[in-house]
Amino acid sequence: MSLLEVIALDPADAIAAEEGGADRLEVVADMAADGLTPDPDVVARLREVTSLPMRVMLRANAGFRTTAPELDRLRVAAENLKQAGADGFVLGFLDSFGHIDVGATSKLAAVVAPLPWTFHRALDHAVDAVPAWPAVRDLGGGIDTVLTAGSARGVDAGVDVLVRRAAEGPASAKMIMAGGGLRRKHVALLAAAGVGAFHVGTAVRQDGAWDAAVDAALVREWRSLVSAAADDR
Numbered sequence: 001m002s003l004l005e006v007i008a009l010d011p012a013d014a015i016a017a018e019e020g021g022a023d024r025l026e027v028v029a030d031m032a033a034d035g036l037t038p039d040p041d042v043v044a045r046l047r048e049v050t051s052l053p054m055r056v057m058l059r060a061n062a063g064f065r066t067t068a069p070e071l072d073r074l075r076v077a078a079e080n081l082k083q084a085g086a087d088g089f090v091l092g093f094l095d096s097f098g099h100i101d102v103g104a105t106s107k108l109a110a111v112v113a114p115l116p117w118t119f120h121r122a123l124d125h126a127v128d129a130v131p132a133w134p135a136v137r138d139l140g141g142g143i144d145t146v147l148t149a150g151s152a153r154g155v156d157a158g159v160d161v162l163v164r165r166a167a168e169g170p171a172s173a174k175m176i177m178a179g180g181g182l183r184r185k186h187v188a189l190l191a192a193a194g195v196g197a198f199h200v201g202t203a204v205r206q207d208g209a210w211d212a213a214v215d216a217a218l219v220r221e222w223r224s225l226v227s228a229a230a231d232d233r
């Protein structure tokens with residue numbers, strides 16, 4: 001089974017993503033900072049116009065580290081976003097040494113429970129990817145997806161890493177959602193390796209620009225591509 005997740009910034013994006021056949025939304029604010037926590041009012045407006053599941057970003061700064069006061073603010077935000085209609089969340093942190101911050105991540109994961117959540121591309125920015133992947137994969141506590149390009153430089157640079165991780169077995173392959181510079185040429189290769197979830201942002205916007213709305217026709221093209229690759233596995 002395949003999954004296509006589309007980044008949505010506003011209700012128009014959500015409507016177009018659903019019209020194009022997306023399976024899920026990642027709802028964020030401020031893509032200049034690679035996606036921060038949106039206002040609950042925005043999430044509530046998206047919930048009014050779409051029936052798609054919405055995973056909402058919990059990230060308060062442009063980096064991947066957090067502090068105790070910031071974490072407290074994100075806990076409050078998570079509760080408010082649940083009330084606004086979030087079906088799940090996107091989160092994850094690195095510590096000051098660049099390793100997976102299991103403690104901070106687990107504390108926030110406990111607040112979002114029982115909703116499922118995605119560990120975002122903080123993984124790709126860890127100082128050492130070898131121990132970082134199992135640290136994230138084995139977090140537990142509601143995690144069911146890891147958004148990763150396999151490299152901080154994007155899927156072009158990390159596709160071989162994703163293929164190796166998927167080869168560990170069905171459980172690992174099922175957790176991987178490929179995203180971060182994902183191109184159409186990557187889909188068949190990753191699907192053949194067992195990856196079934198794909199994440200797109202600028203790829204479904206005209207001219208690849210964040211200031212352009214999601215284009216339903218481009219979403220439809222990606223939906224067809226992902227479905228066809230899944231059928232060929």
